[in-house]
Amino acid sequence: MQITLNLNGTSHHLDVDPRTTLLDALRHHLGLTGTKKGCDHGQCGSCTVLMDGRRVNACLTLACMVEDRDITTIEGIGTPGHLSPLQQQFLDHDGFQCGYCTPGQICSAAGMLEEIAAGWPSHASESLDGPFELSHAEIAERMSGNLCRCAAYTNIVAAIRQAAQGDNRREDAA
Secondary structure, three states, X not given: XXXXXXXXOEEEEEEOOOOOEHHHHHHHHOOOOOOOOOOOOOOOOOOEEEEOOEEEEHHHOEHHHHOOOEEEXXXXXXXXXXXXXXXXXXHHOOOOOOOOOHHHHHHHHHHHHHHHHOOOOOOOOOOOOOOOOXXXXXXXXXXXXXXXXXXXXXXXXXXXXXXXXXXXXXXXOO
C-alpha cells in the first residue's frame, strides 16, 4: 500500500505492507535507526516517537495509521552538531549508560514537557488544575512508560528537570 509519512518536517512516500508498524517503517524503509525496538509489545518505551506532539509507541502503531500526521523521531529533535536543550541535559547529567533507551526517553520527555505546558495532570499531580511542580515523583510518574535497564533514572529525572527550567548548567555545578 502507498502511504505518505510526514516525518521530521519532510514527506516520505512509501510502499509498505498494511501490517508494517511505524517502527519498522522508520528503521527498515527509511533507515532511521534512532528509534529502537525493545520489547515489541509497547511495554518498554524504547520505540517512543511523537505523533502530532504526543507520545506513541511506534511498535504498536501501524504505519498506515499515521498518514498525514506529523511524526517526530529523535533525528528530528536534534543533531550531533546541534543538540536540543533536552539532549544536552541528558549528556550533561549522564542520563544514559548504554544509550539504547535514550532516544525513546528523550522523545517521551519532550512529549511529557508539552503535556505539562498544556496543563495535563498525572496521577502524581497534587491538583488537577496545575501548575505542576516538576518534582521527582511527578517526572517519574510521567516517564514510567520508559524503562532503562541500566537504571539511570536519577540522572534522567535531573536532566529533564534542568531542561524544563531552561538552564543549560548542571544543577550541581551552579
